[in-house]
Amino acid sequence: MLATAVLIAMVMVILALVLNIWRVIIGPDVTDRILALDTLYINSIALLVLLGIHMASAHYFEAALLIAMMGFIGTSALCKYLLRGDIIE
């Protein structure tokens, strides 16, 4: 039962990923693209966790953890750039 649910969830997350990429490409504004990239990070976390459940392995979890932290920092740096043009001031 769980296995089927995980598979269905994975398909949906992958669809979401594809749509995120589409949004990064078409924009139209830079803010849209940053938001899309951030969502891409979140969806990859979801995908990795689902894969971990699917394969019953803990290694995926750590990659997901690191994406969560690094993705956040990347997004905040991009936003800071939009605000000030200079991220360390």
Added chain:
Amino acid sequence: MTLLLIILIPLLGTLLAPAAAVRGRMGAAVMAGALTATALALLFTLAPRVFGGETIVVSWAWMADLGLYFSLRLDGLGLLFALLILGIGLLVILYAAYYLSPKDSMPKFFSYMMLFMGAMLGVVLSENLILLLMFWELTSLSSFLLVSYWRHRADARQGARMALAVTGGGGLCLLAGILLLGEIVGSYELSVVLVSAELIQSHDLYTPALILILLGAFTKSAQFPFHFWLPHAMAAPTPVSAYLHSATMVKAGVFLLARLHPALAGSDLWFYLVTGAGLTTLVFAAYVALFKHDLKGLLAYSTISHLGLITLLFGFGTPLAAVAGVFHIINHATFKASLFMAAGIIDHEAGTRDMRRLNGLFKYMPYTALLAMVAAASMAGVPLLNGFLSKEMFFVETLHLQRFGDWAWLIPVLATVAGIFAVGYSLRFIHDVFFNGEPKDLPQIPHEPPRWMKVPVEILVVLCLLVGMLPAFTVGPLLATAAGGVLQAPLPEYSLAIWHGFNTALMMSIIALIGGGLFYLLRHKLFDLHGRLLPNEFGAKQIFDILVKAVVDLSRAITRLLENGSLQRYMALLVGSAIVVGVYAALQHGAMSFDMSASSMPVNAVSVTASIALIVAALATVLFHRHRLPTLLMLGVVGLFVSLAFVYFSAPDLALTQLSVEVVTIILLLLALHFLPQESQPESSSARRLRDALLAGTAGLGIAALTWAILTAPFETLSGYYLEQSVPGGGGKNVVNVILVDFRGFDTFGEITVLAIAAIGIHALLYNLFVNPNPAGPHGWATSRPPLLLSVICRPLLPLALLVALYLMLRGHNAPGGGFIAGLVAGVALVMQYLASGLDWTNARMKIDYFKVIAAGLAIALATGVASWFFAHPFMTTTFTHVHWPVVGEFEVASAMVFDLGVFLTVVGITMLILAELGKLSGAVKQGGGR
């Protein structure tokens, strides 16, 4: 051990002499003198054993696999040269202490001097030929420093450069020759080489090896046609000329001839090459010396001529000739060093070295004049002086030579001619300088020099007289021991008496003396004739300059062709040549096989979708590349999918690294974007873009094909070995990390060192740099306060992130992680504070000197490597053990984890240094205003 100290003590003086200079101007000289005297005393303790016929050899393995041993040897020849180097060195130090003017730097001079002395001792005391070559090169380098000592003078700089180019080039030839010799014999140890004469001379490689070794010796000893550097090196201070250019360094070439005499001499090739060079040099340089008006120029050409004489003697290849050669080495060193010192005194006191202006100095400095006259008479070969004795032996040898057949008379005739020239220029040295009327407009009134400046000259001149009159008692034993060291065989019969009866050699001497006198009397007519026939100096320097210019022009042309400042061109050349080489290799070794039958991973929807996403994102990056911020976003997408691919294909370490690198890249590029235009305009023509697209496309397809071929071809990798050895050999279950810090730890150490160097380079480039940042966009920038929410979230994030980093590092040996990833995570977490709270706030709370962090990291990594020496293991051997702690349980502790800590610290330091430095750049701009 004493032998090692004899070399090390002068080398140590390179540092100690300048250090002693803090105790006053003479400090450096006193220290240099004391060290030289110590080394000399040590040499004397070993001398009795050598006189007893023993050859002292000590050896330490250095790189034994390559035949390189740190092995030293003291036999008769080495003893003679070491005595000359240290003895004359001591006199020169005393002389130089009074010669150098208050404007000249004493510490610098004596530091270079001691470096040269140590290097020269190394040359003459080496047992291993490669070791000898290293010291040989060191003498070239230190002589470069000494010749260019007065570096404000253009002639000193040019002379030094020329000397380095010629002797350094000769050193390269010598290296090649020694390698060939080692190839023939199978060992670089002299003890083996010297007894392998038959093997060497019958080998096919004998001819090239001999020619290359002779090139090294001839360039060093200024033999024709490489003689021209020596007169130009006379721009050096006179103590340097007295030491390097008469007694020691130029003798290194003839030392090499003497050293390898038992192994190389005797063949026809040796005979013709060495006597040819020696004879030409002897006659030619003696002739040129006649027409030099500069005192030191005359002495320089005279030195070249005498070196030619010694070379000629070694070229004969007979035992007696070798004895004569060694004898002349001793005699020439004594009289020529004293003559150089006398010339230095004259220059010092009279202010010029031009013999057309220096006349009648006998009145002003009778004592110095007397000393110089004795030495010059010895140079001319006047009886009762040492120069006469070795010259007689030389004349005798020329008479006994049968090898030239019908032309055998030629050598004694030419030798007599050279003798006439030698008497001529010696007479000129004496008469023009000390007599011949009154001095002409000298800058100052000459007078006797300080007492101590004359002492070295006195000692050397007394030696000339003693050896000249009582040869058997004074120099006899040393000569016998040294000649024995050259021949490595029983000595031939020879007598050191002054009077051998009225024979042909004496006739030749008498002819030379009378002829030289006549020559001098007729000198004005000869000067005119010489001036008419050869109006310009002989063109060796011009040829050298033309050659140097040609080489420089050629390299400039190549540089212009390859490195014209266009990054596009570099990329095109790099990628283009990679394609050419790749295609060539594929064609050469048969077409690549694309075997589809090999088992591959099953394809599923997730991997297909991810691959398509990766391709689309990569294409979009290319399409967006004129809009920089969107490109950076697309790059983020690409990086994320690459990381996901690593996770999917079970490479968690790579994935973690890639994710961290991704964020650091984004931050780095955002920092740079602050100073770069937001949009870039097309600059290349469409033809050029087409070319680039073709190049890039071909290269991409090539890499894809290559990857495909490798993945589908059956082959064995090293992975199996590492997988098996990881736990028993490295004590860790994470193979990637064990390879990084244990199996290939030395590579990793090299990599972090390079990273540290790169970081310091970036710091140096950005230091004090002012760049104008971008103007605000149409909406302007937000107010400057850091966003409150961001800083509130980021502050608690820091300890959590550091904890993650610590966790990743500690478990790295057994599970995905390690120092590199941990360092990146910690670095990013720290940079985040700058980002969220601003530079000022963070700097006030985080006063870390990142250079120290990098240094500490490298030091720890190095220390773990060195530590294994103390347990008698090779560099970077690791060890591990199992520890049981309560609560935590049993776990492994590996010394490689300490190494990993070093990696961690280095990476943190580097990340912070680069990012913080770039961040400060904008701060500097704001404070610096519109600069």
